[in-house]
Amino acid sequence: MKELTMQDLVAFCKTTGLIYPGSEIYGGLSNSWDYGPLGVELKNNIKAAWWRRFVQQEPNNVGLDSAIIANPKIWEASGHLSSFTDPLMDCRACKSRHRADKLIEEWVAAQEKQGKKIDAKSSEAMTDAEMEEFIKQNKIACPVCGKTEQFTPIRKFNLMFKTFIGVTEDAKSTVYLRPETCACIFTNFKNVLRSTRAKLPMGICQIGKSFRNEITPGNFIFRTREFEQMEMEFFCHPNDSEKFFTHYRKECMEFCKSIGLDPQKLRFRDHEKEELSFYSKATTDIEFNYPFGFSELWGIANRTNYDLTKHQQFSGEDLTYTDPFTNEKYIPYVIEPSVGVDRLLLAVLCSAYTVEELPDNDSRIVLKLNKNLAPIKVAVLPLSKKLEEKALQVYKTLSKTFRTQYDVTGSIGKRYRRQDEIGTPYCVTVDFDTETDNSVTVRDRDSMQQVRVKLDELEDWLTKNLK
Ligand code: ATP
Numbered sequence: 001m002k003e004l005t006m007q008d009l010v011a012f013c014k015t016t017g018l019i020y021p022g023s024e025i026y027g028g029l030s031n032s033w034d035y036g037p038l039g040v041e042l043k044n045n046i047k048a049a050w051w052r053r054f055v056q057q058e059p060n061n062v063g064l065d066s067a068i069i070a071n072p073k074i075w076e077a078s079g080h081l082s083s084f085t086d087p088l089m090d091c092r093a094c095k096s097r098h099r100a101d102k103l104i105e106e107w108v109a110a111q112e113k114q115g116k117k118i119d120a121k122s123s124e125a126m127t128d129a130e131m132e133e134f135i136k137q138n139k140i141a142c143p144v145c146g147k148t149e150q151f152t153p154i155r156k157f158n159l160m161f162k163t164f165i166g167v168t169e170d171a172k173s174t175v176y177l178r179p180e181t182c183a184c185i186f187t188n189f190k191n192v193l194r195s196t197r198a199k200l201p202m203g204i205c206q207i208g209k210s211f212r213n214e215i216t217p218g219n220f221i222f223r224t225r226e227f228e229q230m231e232m233e234f235f236c237h238p239n240d241s242e243k244f245f246t247h248y249r250k251e252c253m254e255f256c257k258s259i260g261l262d263p264q265k266l267r268f269r270d271h272e273k274e275e276l277s278f279y280s281k282a283t284t285d286i287e288f289n290y291p292f293g294f295s296e297l298w299g300i301a302n303r304t305n306y307d308l309t310k311h312q313q314f315s316g317e318d319l320t321y322t323d324p325f326t327n328e329k330y331i332p333y334v335i336e337p338s339v340g341v342d343r344l345l346l347a348v349l350c351s352a353y354t355v356e357e358l359p360d361n362d363s364r365i366v367l368k369l370n371k372n373l374a375p376i377k378v379a380v381l382p383l384s385k386k387l388e389e390k391a392l393q394v395y396k397t398l399s400k401t402f403r404t405q406y407d408v409t410g411s412i413g414k415r416y417r418r419q420d421e422i423g424t425p426y427c428v429t430v431d432f433d434t435e436t437d438n439s440v441t442v443r444d445r446d447s448m449q450q451v452r453v454k455l456d457e458l459e460d461w462l463t464k465n466l467k
Helices: 007-018 037-056 074-080 101-113 129-137 184-187 190-198 238-258 306-315 341-352 386-400 414-420 455-465
Strands: 018-021 033-035 061-064 087-090 098-100 153-156 162-164 174-176 202-211 226-236 266-270 282-292 293-302 333-340 351-356 362-367 379-383 404-408 426-430 440-443 450-454
Touching: 007 018, 007 153, 007 341, 007 379, 033 037, 037 061, 037 174, 037 226, 037 238, 037 341, 061 190, 074 184, 074 306, 087 101, 087 129, 098 101, 153 450, 184 190, 184 226, 184 306, 190 202, 226 238, 226 341, 238 282, 238 293, 238 333, 266 293, 282 341, 282 386, 293 341, 333 341, 341 351, 362 414, 379 386, 379 414, 386 404, 386 426, 386 455, 426 455, 440 455, 450 455
Parallel strands: 061 202, 379 404, 379 426
Antiparallel strands: 018 033, 087 098, 087 153, 162 174, 202 226, 226 333, 266 282, 282 293, 293 333, 351 362, 426 440, 440 450
16 A cells, blocks of 8 residues: 555645635745634544543542733743753854754654664764864754755754734733643642642643744644643552653553544654753653654653652742641652644544545545544435435434434445545445334445444444444
8 A cells, every 4th residue: 555645634624624724825934824614523532532541530530721922921930031041053054044953853863764773872862062173073964955064053042922912012012822832731730739629649631732942843643733632640659650651651641542543653762861851760652653753642640749849949839748647748749641633633544544445446535534533423414405405304313412413425335435535433324114104214434334223222322333
């Protein structure tokens, strides 16, 4: 089977109504994307699956939805104002801009693809001087113009989007769009403890938009400047942090598999000691093999008590926890699993997109989505326009329970293919026998098998089979 390319996927997403290029009628805005009628359903289903798994099914976890624009002191405390930067390099020859760490990462991956073993530490563990030297020594070329030794020294580029509140544009009114969702989880730690009377260990989870002025956005929805994250801060006793880190490292991988990501395309990448931030005890990335290679999907980190300690210091609020049984006072450690909704959705699409060969030199595209995630759960298709009245009745009944689509145009074969392409698990066909036997034909997306189901049993049948 031909390998799926990013170009194929972008075109497929546009024609099916999953994802459109942003601001298209105005000539677009680079690397911005709009989720279409099917994309928004898929995205909502992914978020709902995450919420079910990490909030609903964990007795100690709760949710939060905090503001995007927050007091800028938060970013001072978290270190984002001073050090949320990427190492920027310009190519003197063609004026293109690059991230030094990514230039190295991509060069190493290309060498290894050719079977060469590169004995170097990860670019994330290198200092700026080491990265400059590595690029020079290995004559890494500009990916745009191909020239070597034309890169400027590294400059630090802060990724936060700045804006202003109120009517004046001065330092006093400067605020930032949040570059991650978790900061306000820390600032609400005491509020949540007090209002829920929770005891540790406890997780606070949040889904929301984040903004980063990325130097090199690209690869479709993999790296954008506006994206959504699903993050959890799991607060626990310092002695338990390793246990919970191991637990969530495993749980996040299990979740990826449970929503249908191809296990062959998933791997862990444990960060080396030199790569870890000074406050982190351990970090693991779950990487996915996208059409452009393995890259980070989900980061799981043991951030120790760094964030709460910093917020305590900058806000003056006491953020210690007192154990109600032992009276021990301590600043909790946190385990932070953080994943991008858009990156997860991209991995879901890459895993589900299938071109299937059929007899007689025929083929079909099937989006083999996990039924839970499918944007449309069931399509109601009258075999003939004459059967519309009955079919619309079926549609009306089913749409109270399932996201249902009604389609009357084109041959039944074409309509089945359209539904296969968007991943609809079941097609319900109303035919000329329906009036007399009060039954419909239900066709399965994956096996293409058809069964006859009584109309008064249809809802239960679908509920059972959509599980
Ligand atoms: P990268 O090294 O790829 O820039 P990161 O290590 O900076 O990612 P984190 O700060 O750990 O990313 O963010 C947590 C998660 O948020 C990532 O694993 C990813 O899924 C998602 N994410 C981060 N930046 C972006 C982005 N620009 N576009 C889409 N998703 C993103």
